[in-house]
Amino acid sequence: MPMPRLTRQLVCATGLVLFGAPAARAQGTGATDQWLRKPVDDRTFRTFLSFFTYDQRVPFDVNPLERDELEGVAREHLSFQTTSGTRAFARIYRGAAAAGSAPRWVIFLHGGTAPGKDNAGSRFMATFFARAGWNVLALDLQHFGERTTDLLKEFTEPEKHERLYNQQATYLAWVTQTVKDVGRAYDYLVQERHADPQRIVLAGHSRGAELALIVGGADKRLAAVVALYGGHFDALETGHHPAACGANYIGHISPRPLLMVNGTQDNDFFRESSVLPMQRLAREPHQFIWVETGHTLPPPETLPAITRWLQEHVH
Secondary structure, X not given: OOXXXXXXXXXXXXXXXXOOOOOOOOOOOOOOOHHHHOOOOHHHHHHHHHHHXXXXXXXXXXXXXXXXXXXXXXXXXXXXXXXXXXXXXXXXEOOOOOOOOOOEXXXXXXXXXXXXXXXXXXXXHXXXXXXXXXXXXXXXXXXXXXXXXXXXXXOXXXXXXXXXXXXXXXXXXXXXXXXXXXXXXXXXXXXXXXXOOOOEEEEEEOHHHHHHHHHHHHOOOOOOEEEEOOOOOOXXXXXXXXXXXXXXXXXXXXXXXXXXXXXXXOOOOOHHHHHHHHHHHOOOOEEEEEEOOOOOOOOOOOHHHHHHXXXXXXX
């Protein structure tokens, strides 16, 4: 059967299994908060932005680690300084740009699994973007991958929620550092890699998608935002500080375009209580793709829709 024409909402067939997905949970209503019902006003939102300022004079102090290849895609492994005394670890996947065109870039945020940027799902999405002609900078989030700390030891869902996601002050600090890290990654691409500042987009999967909705609303320089299988709260979250709640940011992504891909049977970011209410807060232009899957990666038949959307919105 031919694929239906892409519209504002599109339902596709089941697809890939998520690497490191949480254990299956019964569908439920999930937690909510006042910000999802009514986001803060613009004046309050502007006060949140002060959390995310950083010293642009801090040197990147880039440390190239090694070069390799993954499934035919050339990669670089490196670290660089984001804020004073804080280093981010990243992998760059080299896309095959069309002759005569400047390369376009994706900054990619991984889901909440211990390997961080090196988990199987992140590697899959990074190589997909690279084969579509995009360069990718896949970034480790603080406490994950090569940035592990004493905060998380087992990386189980209960531990992550008890020690990070449901600790309002700790989560706010983590969100704040993530916004700064992405901002500095953007700076690094423009200043050191000579990237076109109008052709850098942000994408995230699962927990990375939840964060991308915040970062994309806070940093207006990013050309577009792609959120894959994310939403407001996941199944075990109970509440956030308003400055760390995506409901207060998603509406501020506009007028830059937003793409959200979600599963109708997602047992982590519930359709009715987590995703649809967030989508109602989004402002045009946006595209919502619904896939008949659980909490997973975009299935193969959905991937062309993602690349078409990027090509249409980031020239």
